[in-house]
Amino acid sequence: MSVRSVLSRRQVMTAVAALAAASTLPAQAQAKIKVAAIYTVPFEQQWVSRIHKALKAAEARGEIEYKASENVANADCERVMREYIAAGNQLIVGEVFGVEAAARKVAKDFPKISFLMGSSGKPQAPNFSVFDNFIQEPAYLSGLVAGGMTKSHKIGMVGGFPIPEVNRLMNAFMAGAKEVNPKVEFSVSFINSWFDPPKAKEATFAMIDQGADVLYAERFGVSDAAKEKGKLAIGNVINTQDKYPDTVVASALWHMEPSIDRALKLVKDGKFSAEDYGPYSMMKYKGSELAPLGTFEKKVPAEVVAKVKAREADILAGKFTVKVDDSQPKSSAK
Structure with a gap:
């Protein structure tokens, strides 16, 4: 076998490997879940800081693309929510205690978008899950x-x-x-x-x-x-x-991590549904x-x-x- 043929084979193998790697790039990019959060108070406020921390940890691990808005007035929550959905976000997180009706209306309008919201209410099928600090x-x-x-x-x-x-x-x-x-x-x-x-x-x-x-x-x-x-x-x-x-x-x-990590896995697997995440804030789940x-x-x-x-x-x-x-x-x- 000539040196030339060995080189050409190596070149072909290198090219094939490069193409294989390139073909996985879009899949890897798509694997990042786009998450948006809407908070009616500052990031530093105790309750919201725990949600923000858990999402920032997922972002640091490279699992999600994360955008968030703080100090959103109740009157603006629905508009901001819809803007984030229009921007392609797959999971919307936040607290809706003062805007329950508006948030649930948006969820009904977008049944394929996943919602995980701090709420005193019940889950709303098929896509509106609720959580609470059961500490x-x-x-x-x-x-x-x-x-x-x-x-x-x-x-x-x-x-x-x-x-x-x-x-x-x-x-x-x-x-x-x-x-x-x-x-x-x-x-x-x-x-x-x-x-x-x-x-x-x-x-x-x-x-x-x-x-x-x-x-x-x-x-x-x-x-x-x-x-x-x-x-x-x-x-x-x-x-x-x-x-x-x-x-x-x-x-x-x-600790909001058990709830956030569960929601992200379900979104990734295409299995997110309306459920109550309250128990995941309890001690046995390290919440x-x-x-x-x-x-x-x-x-x-x-x-x-x-x-x-x-x-x-x-x-x-x-x-x-x-x-x-x-x-x-x-x-x-x-």
Whole structure:
């Protein structure tokens, strides 16, 4: 065999390999799911930050093309949704608590587009799935910690709106605190906003003035007030202890990754359908957890830490169930 024929064969094989590689490029490009998210609050807001984080992780892995809009007014949500669909997005994610009717109408108009929306409502066939932060389990565990840390037996709680998503976490927290400390009294306040740190701060100061020494920070602004007054705070949805190392004792964390990853797989496989993703926020699916005590590890009483660990193990083993109570929590402080 001549050198020339060997070279020509090599050249042919190289050319074939190059063509094969080139032919896979469009398939690889198509494999990236186009995802758009519409948020009515800033990316930094606790709840939305968890959805955004999970989608950014999928983007970093190269699985999706991700576009997102923050601070979208309720009146503009439907328009933005339709624009994203027109741009070829296959999965629309967001929260629709204030725009349920409009979002569901868009979903009906585009039955082949997948929707995964934070909602108090039910799934809508064939393509509108709902999710929620069912993190009542770590909220209850954080309540155990709070009950063991209060010296005044007064706990202040500041929430956004008294809707099921907020109420169930507050009620679970209160149940945990009461279990450890039956003497505890609660002051409950709602600021009627999802993002108004100054208003939350003001409400917290009022509770501290009434004797609260532990504050439940369902909203941003509460931990700032607690820090200023030398009181303690319990975080919600995200862990802010790095910013408040002497203030935030514990936090109930929400992880949106199990829900997002499930939705992406179903879209990719062509099997997305209307379902309730709520359970994927629970501890057994790694959708939530109690944050490490960190700077407060040696400050929380040992018997309380032991109780938290025992309850955590029982929850994961299915031996203990934290009640889902969506009713509006009431103040018990006199």
